[in-house]
Amino acid sequence: MIEGVENENSKRFSWKNEIKEFISAAIWAVILAFIIKTFIFQLTVVPSGSMIPTILPNDRVVVLKFWYKINPLERGQIVVFDPPIDSSYPFIKRVIGLPGDTVEIKNNSVYINGKPLKETYLPKYTKTVPHEKGTLFKVPKDSIFVMGDNRQGSYDSRDWGFVPLKNIKGRAVLTYWPLNRVKVLR
Known part of the structure; x- marks a missing residue:
C-alpha cells in the first residue's frame, strides 16, 4: 500500500x-x-433513622468491604451487616462491644468491661437505656455488639443480640449524598 x-x-x-x-x-x-x-466497596442507601444525627435517612454511604479483613474492628466504627434477624436489607450500626467484651447499660450510659465508654460521636446528653434483652451482655468470641447513634430510636443488639462476624459486609467510611452532607464517618 x-x-x-x-x-x-x-x-x-x-x-x-x-x-x-x-x-x-x-x-x-x-x-x-x-x-x-x-x-x-459498595454504595449503600441508609433507609432508617437509627444512626441520626451521624447518618440521616436516605443518606448514601460508601462501604469498604475489605477494611475489617485487613484491619481489626474497633469500637466506634460504623459497620454494614446482615442482621441476625429476618430482614430484606442490611443494617448499619456502630460497633460497641468486641468479641469477649462485657457490655453493660446502666445509669443511661454504656460500660465496657466495667468502664464507661467514651462516645464522643453522640450528642452530649444522649441517654442509653436497655431494651428487650436486659442490661448485661457477654459478647461471644465470633460476634460483635452494635447500637445505633439514635439510641432512643434504634433497633439493635439490645433487642436482637449479637452480630456474627461472618455477617459483616464492611465498614461505612463516607457519606457522599446529598452533597451538603458529604463527610468522612468517624
Whole structure:
C-alpha cells in the first residue's frame, strides 16, 4: 500500500480492529466493575433513622468491604451487616462491644468491661437505656455488639443480640449524598 493512500481493505481492517478493541475494553470494564463491587466497596442507601444525627435517612454511604479483613474492628466504627434477624436489607450500626467484651447499660450510659465508654460521636446528653434483652451482655468470641447513634430510636443488639462476624459486609467510611452532607464517618 502506498503511504497516505487508503483502500477498501485498509478501511475494513481498521474498522474490525476498532470493534475488537471496543468489545475488549467493554469486557474488561465489566470485569473490573464486578471485582470492585464484589471485593472492594459498595454504595449503600441508609433507609432508617437509627444512626441520626451521624447518618440521616436516605443518606448514601460508601462501604469498604475489605477494611475489617485487613484491619481489626474497633469500637466506634460504623459497620454494614446482615442482621441476625429476618430482614430484606442490611443494617448499619456502630460497633460497641468486641468479641469477649462485657457490655453493660446502666445509669443511661454504656460500660465496657466495667468502664464507661467514651462516645464522643453522640450528642452530649444522649441517654442509653436497655431494651428487650436486659442490661448485661457477654459478647461471644465470633460476634460483635452494635447500637445505633439514635439510641432512643434504634433497633439493635439490645433487642436482637449479637452480630456474627461472618455477617459483616464492611465498614461505612463516607457519606457522599446529598452533597451538603458529604463527610468522612468517624
